[in-house]
Amino acid sequence: MKKNVLVKKYNERVGEIVSAEVYQVWKKEILLLDEEGSELILPKSEQIPQDYFKKGENIRAVVKKVDMKNNSPVIILSRTSPSFLAKLLEIEVPEIFDGLIVIKKIVREPGERAKVAVESYDDRIDPVGACVGMKGSRIHGIVRELKNENIDVINWTNNVQLLIQRSLTPSKITSMEIDSEKLHANVYLKPDQVSLAIGRKGVNIKLAQELTGHSIDVFRDNEGQSEEFDIDLDEFSDEIETWVIDELKRIGCDTAHSVLDLTAEELERRTDLERETIDEVMRVLKEEFEKE
Numbered sequence: 658m659k660k661n662v663l664v665k666k667y668n669e670r671v672g673e674i675v676s677a678e679v680y681q682v683w684k685k686e687i688l689l690l691d692e693e694g695s696e697l698i699l700p701k702s703e704q705i706p707q708d709y710f711k712k713g714e715n716i717r718a719v720v721k722k723v724d725m726k727n728n729s730p731v732i733i734l735s736r737t738s739p740s741f742l743a744k745l746l747e748i749e750v751p752e753i754f755d756g757l758i759v760i761k762k763i764v765r766e767p768g769e770r771a772k773v774a775v776e777s778y779d780d781r782i783d784p785v786g787a788c789v790g791m792k793g794s795r796i797h798g799i800v801r802e803l804k805n806e807n808i809d810v811i812n813w814t815n816n817v818q819l820l821i822q823r824s825l826t827p828s829k830i831t832s833m834e835i836d837s838e839k840l841h842a843n844v845y846l847k848p849d850q851v852s853l854a855i856g857r858k859g860v861n862i863k864l865a866q867e868l869t870g871h872s873i874d875v876f877r878d879n880e881g882q883s884e885e886f887d888i889d890l891d892e893f894s895d896e897i898e899t900w901v902i903d904e905l906k907r908i909g910c911d912t913a914h915s916v917l918d919l920t921a922e923e924l925e926r927r928t929d930l931e932r933e934t935i936d937e938v939m940r941v942l943k944e945e946f947e948k949e
Contacts, residue, residue, distance in 0.1 A: 663695055671721070672720065672740050677689035679716060685701050687710055697732045705806070719744055736767070736803075739765050742771055757777065757779045760773060761775065769807070770809070771808045773810045818842075824868045829850050830854075843874050844876065849889040849892075851892070887912045890913065893941060896941045901930060916939070
């Protein structure tokens with residue numbers, strides 16, 4: 658009988674957040690106990706990569722599903738599911754709980770970044786502002802719970818071009834071509850915006866594609882920039898070591914041109930870099946402009 662009660666209880670709670678105590682930590686999963694001592698499972702695949710739990714700790718997760726194994730119910734929890742983030746937002750943002758703001762879509766790369774598209778049913782409410790809160794007060798707790806996952810909250814729109822533009826935040830787009838039949842967009846950005854659009858490990862553009870349902874290609878927009886065309890130093894991080902870039906930024910050089918405008922002697926005098934390193938940096942930067 659107890660089994661049936663458990664199945665019924667948790668079938669009704671699928672998609673809801675539960676808080677439970679860590680009872681046992683194994684390599685592939687964690688065993689938790691709810692307030693009535695029922696066993697819940699949080700598999701490794703449903704944990705955020707940065708999650709680290711100890712026995713006796715209380716953790717929050719969303720009920721993903723109820724499985725039957727050898728005729729016994731197994732309650733599976735998740736911290737990586739978009740519904741976990743949706744429920745955390747519902748707890749923090751009363752306007753979502755009251756139905757004045759609706760979450761249209763959530764896409765996540767757990768522990769890295771999430772994009773949440775929201776829409777308001779009340780013209781007086783700014784849905785993005787309401788979700789983020791004063792100085793980020795509402796979103797801070799969620800970011801902490803999700804191990805510093807970056808959360809972009811954007812205004813939902815049925816205008817595809819606008820949605821793509823918003824979904825590629827934090828980058829600023831110059832222009833765009835959309836192929837509605839192939840659900841494809843070519844996006845043009847200033848050179849210093851390209852790496853922002855793509856994001857670390859390509860996560861930003863991947864999530865933008867999931868959110869909008871369009872495949873997106875990013876291009877440098879070099880129009881009318883023959884003179885002032887410049888590239889952010891961070892874009893060279895695959896060829897120039899980060900500490901070298903940091904050292905150049907320390908003296909105010911954060912773009913390729915700002916470095917090339919100085920002589921090697923001057924760079925050697927103003928930074929802690931070896932002449933050999935400086936010559937190598939200049940070679941890499943010059944090559945980039947010769948390609949153009």
